[in-house]
Amino acid sequence: MFFTKKKIAVVTGGTRGIGRAIALKLKECDFHVFITGTQAGVSSEFEYQAVDLSVPKSVTEFCEFLRDLKPDVLVNNAGINVINNFSDISLADFSLIQQVNITAAFQLCQAVLPGMREKRGGRIINIASIWSKISKTGRAAYTASKFALDGLTTSLAAEVAADNILVNCVSPGFIDTDLTRSTLGEAGMKIIAEQIPAKRLAKPEEIAALVAWLAGPENTYISGQNIIIDGGFTRV
Numbered sequence: 001m002f003f004t005k006k007k008i009a010v011v012t013g014g015t016r017g018i019g020r021a022i023a024l025k026l027k028e029c030d031f032h033v034f035i036t037g038t039q040a041g042v043s044s045e046f047e048y049q050a051v052d053l054s055v056p057k058s059v060t061e062f063c064e065f066l067r068d069l070k071p072d073v074l075v076n077n078a079g080i081n082v083i084n085n086f087s088d089i090s091l092a093d094f095s096l097i098q099q100v101n102i103t104a105a106f107q108l109c110q111a112v113l114p115g116m117r118e119k120r121g122g123r124i125i126n127i128a129s130i131w132s133k134i135s136k137t138g139r140a141a142y143t144a145s146k147f148a149l150d151g152l153t154t155s156l157a158a159e160v161a162a163d164n165i166l167v168n169c170v171s172p173g174f175i176d177t178d179l180t181r182s183t184l185g186e187a188g189m190k191i192i193a194e195q196i197p198a199k200r201l202a203k204p205e206e207i208a209a210l211v212a213w214l215a216g217p218e219n220t221y222i223s224g225q226n227i228i229i230d231g232g233f234t235r236v
Helices: 017-028 056-069 091-119 140-163 178-195 204-215
Strands: 008-011 032-037 047-050 073-076 122-127 165-172 226-229
Touching: 008 017, 008 056, 017 032, 017 073, 017 204, 056 091, 073 091, 073 204, 091 122, 091 140, 091 165, 122 140, 122 204, 140 165, 140 226, 165 204, 204 226
Parallel strands: 008 032, 008 073, 032 047, 073 122, 122 165, 165 226
Antiparallel strands: none
């Protein structure tokens, strides 16, 4: 069976925020966790790989590492966003966002599949966003990448389900992180909270709990889904 010994999980962008919460939760669930970040040697809690997903050569080298590692779980969490009016988005910014958010994720998925097929099992969780289901002004480049990630997830899930490889998206709404706080400030976070039926932002640990469940032994049949976790924001 797939869950008979300690499994290896890889979480990109695992040094802070949602990624760190996911890594901690997976470690708590007895996964051997590898994380990535852009800086050299910043983690003593997990196995760490410095990877810059905006640099194709760095991605290629990391893919080679993944093929040898043969992880059981891949969490594509790393992502970037540039908010700008549609007419003002530069081609460079648009291309950079696609490179990090979708092209790199595509390559990492390709890299882990041979090992998962060999083991007859695996889990891939792509961290998308509510902006993979809805959008608003200023987010054309980011939304394009996250809609693409949802589409990639759907197609890949259909292709590999017979190999017991389950592929899903998790799409967080507004999350209470240091980055959110520094970007919006306390006043801005309160304004957004009032727009959410739950009247609060999510905690990173709430996203992590869902990811860990999808990666764990209780998930035996959920695949190809884009699961939104947003306190009801996208339903009102």
